[in-house]
Amino acid sequence: MNFWLLKSEPGNYSIDDFAREKATDWTGVRNYQARNFMKEMEVGDLALFYHSNAEPPGVTGIAKITSLAKPDRFQFDRKSPYYDAKATRDSPIWFCPDIAFVEKFDDIVSLSALRASAKLKEMGVLQKGSRLSVLPVSKAHFSEVLRMAGARSKV
């Protein structure tokens, strides 16, 4: 079992939207490295749900991976901002898994709180220049964020 971090701009799709919908497919990621991480995801993996471009930015909850990565439907949709003219049904370019809502934290674990933690110094999302919207997280870092959040979920 692996652990991940998924960024979302709450203006686009927030933890509250996710809590309401219960499940979604993680479409719209258009970065090869992020895509490759999604292809590594397995059913049952857990992910930190992170608000970027938010006030404050930080981890707001937990998601569970419920399918292997499959073709992102918007790459074929000419009207979508995520349309990719180079993608075809026979050879799709972009893939994403289904995810299910697990929990919303009572309080956000803000980016500044993450940065203040000595135990999280090496966490990928905190490294300089890390703009990837999908990142692997170690089990130790994942558990520490859950501890900081007072999460109901345990790992």
Add this chain to the structure above:
DNA sequence: GCCAACGTTGGC
């Protein structure tokens, strides 16, 4: 294959 120009991300 180099690299300048350009676009995007995302914290601040």
Add this chain to the structure above:
DNA sequence: GCCAACGTTGGC
């Protein structure tokens, strides 16, 4: 709104 970091594009 600024801008650093970094990915992508396309001319050569």
